[in-house]
Amino acid sequence: MELHRSSEYNKIRMGKDYDGGYVIYDGLDYDVIIGCGISNDISFEDMFVDKYKCDSIVFDGTINKLPKSKFNHKWNKINVYQGTLDLLLKQYDKIFLKMDIEGSEWDFFKNVNLENVSQMVIEFHSGFKYPNIDMNILNKLQDTHYMIHIHPNNYRKKQYKIDDKLIHSVWEATYINKNLCNSIYKCNYEYNEELDMPNNPRKEDIKNMIV
DSSP states (O other): OOBEEESSOOEEEESSSSTTOEEEEOSOOOSEEEEEOOTTOOHHHHHHHHHHOOEEEEEOSSOSSOOOOSSOOEEEOSOOOTTTTTTHHHHOSSEEEEEOOTTTHHHHTTSOOOTTEEEEEEEEEOSTTSOOOOHHHHHHHHHHEEEEEEEEOTTOOOEEEETTEEEESEEEEEEEEGGGOSSEEEOOOOOOTTTOOOSSTTSOOOOOOBO
8 A cells, every 4th residue: 555645636525524525636527426335425426526517326225215416316226346337437438436335345346447437435444344454455456546545434443554554444545547647756644634534523533544
């Protein structure tokens, strides 16, 4: 896991405060946002469509209806696993991918073509009822994308020490396609006081990851 920063883009926060919001790079154009894992919160997709004026396709097989929205999100009542999005990822050139699928992300990213994914946010889950951290998957993502933001989810306390890295058991990560970055450099983890906020507002946020 390597954290990077680009001088070409500025970070913004999208989605509601606390759980459900993510930090991304602004300044890109999109054909579609593909939102995987909605539950009772579609605030991220709503704000994204409002700002970038793109199509929205969402997936969640655990709900009976989408949360109320003024936007026309195309809902697929299925959960996402390996292969679910293979055809869809070929149909668009400029994709934003949001992935919060409660541990199934490890299986999904084993064999997927991400060349058309301009930017993505992923909530990784590990331990307890979830798979353990798979460093091969994390390294594979960095073949095509730079990780540009990371934030621990404070609903969980457990952390792992892997080599010289301190990784939280549930965390959010933002990636940008390497082809979209001309100016990029490695950086250390630093909590962003202006954009980061605790997922659980009743607990102090976590600020000590080492990537």
